[in-house]
Amino acid sequence: MILARVVGEVVSTHKRPQFEGAKLLILQPEAPDGSKTGNALLAIDSVGAGRGERVIAVLEGRAAQEALGKKLAPVDAAIVGIVDEIDVSE
Amino acid sequence: MQLARVIGDVVATRKDPSYEGITLLVIQPLAPDGADAGRPLVAVDSVGAGVGERVFFVRGKEASFPFFPTEVAADAGIVGIVDHWSTL
Numbered sequence: 001m002i003l004a005r006v007v008g009e010v011v012s013t014h015k016r017p018q019f020e021g022a023k024l025l026i027l028q029p030e031a032p033d034g035s036k037t038g039n040a041l042l043a044i045d046s047v048g049a050g051r052g053e054r055v056i057a058v059l060e061g062r063a064a065q066e067a068l069g070k071k072l073a074p075v076d077a078a079i080v081g082i083v084d085e086i087d088v089s090e
Numbered sequence: 091m092q093l094a095r096v097i098g099d100v101v102a103t104r105k106d107p108s109y110e111g112i113t114l115l116v117i118q119p120l121a122p123d124g125a126d127a128g129r130p131l132v133a134v135d136s137v138g139a140g141v142g143e144r145v146f147f148v149r150g151k152e153a154s155f156p157f158f159p160t161e162v163a164a165d166a167g168i169v170g171i172v173d174h175w176s177t178l
Contacts, residue, residue: 008177026177075169
């Protein structure tokens with residue numbers, strides 16, 4: 001899983017049916033210290049994350065389908081948790 | 091998934107048989123600010139996207155799921171047309 005920040009949302013009317021009812025958010029991956037790492041990506045949201053929130057996301061098809069609850073859904077990324085706090089000692 | 095703009099289409103007569111009847115499009119990945127992000131790539135289309143449209147696409151074997159039970163030999167697929175997006 002990766003840490004990321006919710007930086008936006010996408011509206012799409014015409015999409016594969018498995019996306020119906022799922023929120024599609026724009027994530028910016030982040031290091032534990034909050035600095036940006038890598039390119040932004042889209043993930044479906046299954047935990048009710050909102051803009052500006054720090055989240056945990058999976059970047060793998062089967063895990064994302066599991067989070068969405070739909071087999072054979074063409075998804076490769078999903079938000080699976082909202083971060084309350086991170087404590088990194090090193 | 092990632093945002094992208096459809097910038098062209100590809101015609102291929104000799105191809106893997108699993109591609110029969112499937113549209114191949116050239117897409118340019120986009121950053122949330124709308125700027126190009128990385129190199130263009132070829133993706134299979136399952137939503138009827140056209141050149142100039144903003145779309146989102148999936149990477150990996152999930153790209154073939156919209157064509158189930160056909161197992162398309164694809165690693166990128168357009169799965170939605172974007173109406174608009176907003177950023178913080």
